[in-house]
Amino acid sequence: MSTVVSAPGKVLIAGGYLVLEPAYSGIVISASSRFYTVITDKDGIGAFTIQVRSPQFVDATWKYTVSVSEARVDVQEHADNTSKNKFVYLALKKTLDFSHEVVGASSLSATLTQGLDIAIAGDNDFYSQRANLEALGLPRTLESLDKIEPFAATGVTLGDVHKTGMGSSASLITSLVSALLLHTKTIPATSFDEVHTDGRRLAHNLAQYVHCLAQGKVGSGFDVSAAAFGSHIYTRFNPDVIRPLMSDNSNIALQDIISPSNGDWNYRVEPFQLPPLTRIMLADVDAGSDTPSLVGKVLAWRKSEPEHSRALWTALDQTNQSLAKTLRKLSDMHAENSGAYTSAVQYIGTLETSQWLANPTRPAAERAIAQTFLEAHDLSESIRRQMREMGKLAGVPIEPEQQTQLLDQCVNITGVIGGGVPGAGGFDAIWLLVLEPVDTTTDGAPVARVEETWARAEAVSPLLASESLAKGCRVEFLDTVKGLKTAISRT
Structure with missing residues (x-):
């Protein structure tokens, strides 16, 4: 045994x-x-x-x-x-x-x-x-x-x-x-x-x-x-x-x-846990550069600029907690009205984020769910901006330019909620949170669209992993x- x-x-x-x-x-x-x-x-x-x-x-x-x-x-x-x-x-x-x-x-x-x-x-x-x-x-x-x-x-x-x-x-x-x-x-x-x-x-x-x-x-x-x-x-x-x-x-x-x-x-x-009908997608990124010792340099900057860094960290923490609260809210919305939630994901999964609220005739419950998904998108983008600012102030590539270009392209894909460079950042990986509608026969799956985009980027290779429950x-x-x-x- x-x-x-x-x-x-x-x-x-x-x-x-x-x-x-x-x-x-x-x-x-x-x-x-x-x-x-x-x-x-x-x-x-x-x-x-x-x-x-x-x-x-x-x-x-x-x-x-x-x-x-x-x-x-x-x-x-x-x-x-x-x-x-x-x-x-x-x-x-x-x-x-x-x-x-x-x-x-x-x-x-x-x-x-x-x-x-x-x-x-x-x-x-x-x-x-x-x-x-x-x-x-x-x-x-x-x-x-x-x-x-x-x-x-x-x-x-x-x-x-x-x-x-x-x-x-x-x-x-x-x-x-x-x-x-x-x-x-x-x-x-x-x-x-x-x-x-x-x-x-x-x-x-x-x-x-x-x-x-x-x-x-x-x-x-x-x-x-x-x-x-x-x-x-x-x-x-x-x-x-x-x-x-x-x-x-x-x-x-x-x-x-x-x-x-x-x-x-x-x-x-x-x-x-992540909201229902969403999937985290991960990619191994080979940008041809070594990731420097990011943590040590960020902590050195934090020590040298205590007031400025504290203000930025406090603001970033508030954004992080807002994202967690918003993602939890989506799970609650699914529990309260799974039909409206499934329908909303089906609809916005065929659209770019700028169009998620463009149709005023959608049912109110679905619009509320779409609005919450849009809030999650906005918050994830805000986190990226704040992390880039930290990297600039500390003199380290938390979100390197190569990653910024790739992520900007990815978050504009139809059905993508948001993304970022995980953990301490650097050149090695990216993550995306992607909608997974139940029915993908008509317009295709957001996951497939992400794969197509990654296939055109020579340095990017997907990983099979998703969230483990x-x-x-x-x-x-x-x-x-x-x-x-x-x-x-x-x-």
């Missing part, structure tokens, strides 16, 4: 930079693309040996020897490992440390007696599929991406892969930590059956800590939060909660600090995840 846990990727559609401070919040969307960790007790590996494999990459196997005493757990890398993986090592070390504190040396030793094989695989969207599409002679379309085998081999080492900015490290860490906690019986098997169990919150807290330690800094944590809880309005935790643990050599006990009963974990997770990490069954069993069988 294997323990299998998956965790989703993310898209921060509002709140870039602001989510670094507890005073502000961000809208984070959980993606349908997931990382999977498969843990199997396996003879032949060796007692108290853990083998971690990432079969999508070249030379991506790491072995560790674990020694367990009443006092502590030691995890040592094998001398013949061809590379180091700090993220995997720290996830193993700190999760086993935590498990040792909770279940004790005897129980943990029993789990490790046979040795563990841990296979980790990420959905194709986490990595650029341009090379695979070219090898198959396929155009850059959603239909083509669906023809690539699941968990496709990248043909490169982990260090050379082109990532698409969906939070692969956070998803991987959350998946791995959660699976280890389950496999060592540190948290109950039912921990991920509901959204807000102590087991899920504990896994979240530990994954946040491991991810911060691996990165060498206490980040905002929205990516790990999305991996743990799914789509939501995120407000960060106080970084001081884990600062005592942020040394690689820290010997401080983990349990009291990581425990969900520790009130210093004061993050907020407010339920959120599953609430974060979850237990899976190996045989029911398409292609996973085959993928982890690769050597």
